[in-house]
Amino acid sequence: MNSVNGNKKIDRRSVLRLGAAAGAVAGAGAVAVAVNSVGTRAVASAAPNQAPFPFTGLTSGLVVTDLEVVTVTDTSVTFSWATYAGPHPAWGKLAPLAPADTEVALVPVDADEGGELPVVHKDETQVGYHFVTVDKLRPGTTYRFECRSNGLVAEPGLITRNLPNTPEQTGQFTTLVAPEGEYLTTIAILNDTHIGENGHGIITGNFPAPIFSEPGAGPYPEVMLTAALAELRGMGIEKVFVNGDATSEARPAEVRRFAEIMNTFGAQERQWFVTRGNHDRPHKPDADPSAGYDEFPVLEGTENHRDPFGVLLGRPRQELWVTQQGPIRVIGLDSSKLDESGGEISPEQFDALERELQRDPSKPTVVLAHHPITSEAGWTHAAGPTFILNSADARRLQQMLNDAPGVFFAGAGHTHRAKRTRGDVGAGVDYLETGACKAYPGGYTLLHVYSGGYQVNFHRLISEDALAWTARARWAMYGFEPEALLGELSDRNYVVNRVIA
Numbered sequence: 001m002n003s004v005n006g007n008k009k010i011d012r013r014s015v016l017r018l019g020a021a022a023g024a025v026a027g028a029g030a031v032a033v034a035v036n037s038v039g040t041r042a043v044a045s046a047a048p049n050q051a052p053f054p055f056t057g058l059t060s061g062l063v064v065t066d067l068e069v070v071t072v073t074d075t076s077v078t079f080s081w082a083t084y085a086g087p088h089p090a091w092g093k094l095a096p097l098a099p100a101d102t103e104v105a106l107v108p109v110d111a112d113e114g115g116e117l118p119v120v121h122k123d124e125t126q127v128g129y130h131f132v133t134v135d136k137l138r139p140g141t142t143y144r145f146e147c148r149s150n151g152l153v154a155e156p157g158l159i160t161r162n163l164p165n166t167p168e169q170t171g172q173f174t175t176l177v178a179p180e181g182e183y184l185t186t187i188a189i190l191n192d193t194h195i196g197e198n199g200h201g202i203i204t205g206n207f208p209a210p211i212f213s214e215p216g217a218g219p220y221p222e223v224m225l226t227a228a229l230a231e232l233r234g235m236g237i238e239k240v241f242v243n244g245d246a247t248s249e250a251r252p253a254e255v256r257r258f259a260e261i262m263n264t265f266g267a268q269e270r271q272w273f274v275t276r277g278n279h280d281r282p283h284k285p286d287a288d289p290s291a292g293y294d295e296f297p298v299l300e301g302t303e304n305h306r307d308p309f310g311v312l313l314g315r316p317r318q319e320l321w322v323t324q325q326g327p328i329r330v331i332g333l334d335s336s337k338l339d340e341s342g343g344e345i346s347p348e349q350f351d352a353l354e355r356e357l358q359r360d361p362s363k364p365t366v367v368l369a370h371h372p373i374t375s376e377a378g379w380t381h382a383a384g385p386t387f388i389l390n391s392a393d394a395r396r397l398q399q400m401l402n403d404a405p406g407v408f409f410a411g412a413g414h415t416h417r418a419k420r421t422r423g424d425v426g427a428g429v430d431y432l433e434t435g436a437c438k439a440y441p442g443g444y445t446l447l448h449v450y451s452g453g454y455q456v457n458f459h460r461l462i463s464e465d466a467l468a469w470t471a472r473a474r475w476a477m478y479g480f481e482p483e484a485l486l487g488e489l490s491d492r493n494y495v496v497n498r499v500i501a
């Protein structure tokens with residue numbers, strides 16, 4: 001751990017020291033419909049028993065694929081990959097993972113003499129999903145790496161990891177350089193926990209066929225949220241911010257269960273905070289007559305909507321909250337709409353936000369709202385602009401945030417993906433959609449704030465049951481989920497240098 005001016009920097013190494021630096025899923029009956037890549041790096045390194053069929057993605061023997069460079073911090077890197085029995089067709093029947101060993105080799109390129117890479121991690125345990133963090137790396141340094149199982153180099157999976165210049169394709173990554181100045185605090189963001197959901201990856205109706213938890217495994221939203229809280233608690237995080245879609249359909253039992261799990265971390269609005277997502281919106285009782293919505297009063301201004309989320313969590317619709325995390329002001333907005341997945345901000349909430357910002361416009365501030373705000377977010381998502389905050393409110397909100405010089409970061413959930421987008425108004429605010437907790441990419445995002453800037457890192461959950469679910473959930477949407485949700489390395493891990501305080 002770093003210690004800067006008496007502030008103990010929170011990072012993941014403390015958690016890794018508590019357990020193993022490598023996570024893995026033994027046996028791992030995770031669902032698999034994979035494409036083997038045409039990665040030249042991997043083909044060049046393939047052992048003789050792995051005959052490549054580069055245009056069909058089929059290989060015989062063990063297939064070592066789905067390589068992801070998930071996290072790169074200033075001092076660490078986290079890899080994941082999976083092993084399957086080949087031939088392994090691109091789509092079709094689900095196949096189980098195949099057990100194999102786990103090995104990582106890497107070297108700084110300035111010390112690379114072109115020979116065998118030094119092995120920095122080796123585990124003979126036979127597992128199907130491989131997850132390794134290597135720490136004690138040098139900041140701002142480019143490393144060459146190979147991830148291997150049974151001597152075969154892990155290849156990237158489908159399309160996006162195979163694009164030129166992705167670290168999975170080049171076999172190189174560069175560690176970040178933390179911002180200068182005093183370390184101030186770390187803000188921990190979870191989003192899209194979807195407590196109560198049973199069936200992952202449905203886009204509409206019952207299509208595509210969802211992925212379910214393995215028989216005997218706990219409900220996946222609870223597995224993931226519990227794992228996240230344990231990990232954050234283990235690294236000394238003081239407050240957790242859940243950025244919407246806390247529940248599946250805001251059924252009373254789901255809201256209660258969400259609160260029950262969160263309360264294991266601490267008290268609401270002291271140790272944990274939640275914004276409302278579209279899934280947490282008021283429902284009519286006929287949405288699910290057995291859910292008990294009708295035990296709640298009719299929401300004022302509606303004919304028959306009931307609001308268990310608002311009542312049970314004491315968070316009426318379209319009301320913001322404000323708290324402090326160290327010297328940072330954190331504002332949570334309710335961007336949900338009554339009956340739709342898209343978002344809005346009421347005039348009253350805009351007024352409240354303006355009053356709060358104008359109270360101290362230069363105070364370093366993070367704003368959280370479930371819905372993305374930028375037009376780039378809308379146009380780059382398959383569901384289009386109607387899925388995000390409506391354009392008039394989005395423009396007004398961006399203007400308000402940009403006019404307050406202390407606002408430096410606006411976080412969103414909802415899309416379940418990691419995606420950094422450009423604002424439409426000014427350049428004062430960093431807009432980031434963070435990856436979902438409840439399933440692939442399966443983790444949380446940390447904002448390490450310094451007086452001279454901030455560092456963003458997405459971390460996949462490392463507990464065995466969380467990794468098993470993430471490996472399985474990856475095959476939702478016929479295996480295209482990583483293409484839509486993982487984002488670029490720079491959407492998950494980056495540094496912004498600017499004066500914060």
Ligand SMILES: [Fe+2]
Pocket residue numbers: 192194245277279414415416
């Ligand atoms: Fe969601």
Ligand SMILES: [Fe+2]
Pocket residue numbers: 244245277278279370413414415
């Ligand atoms: Fe959502």
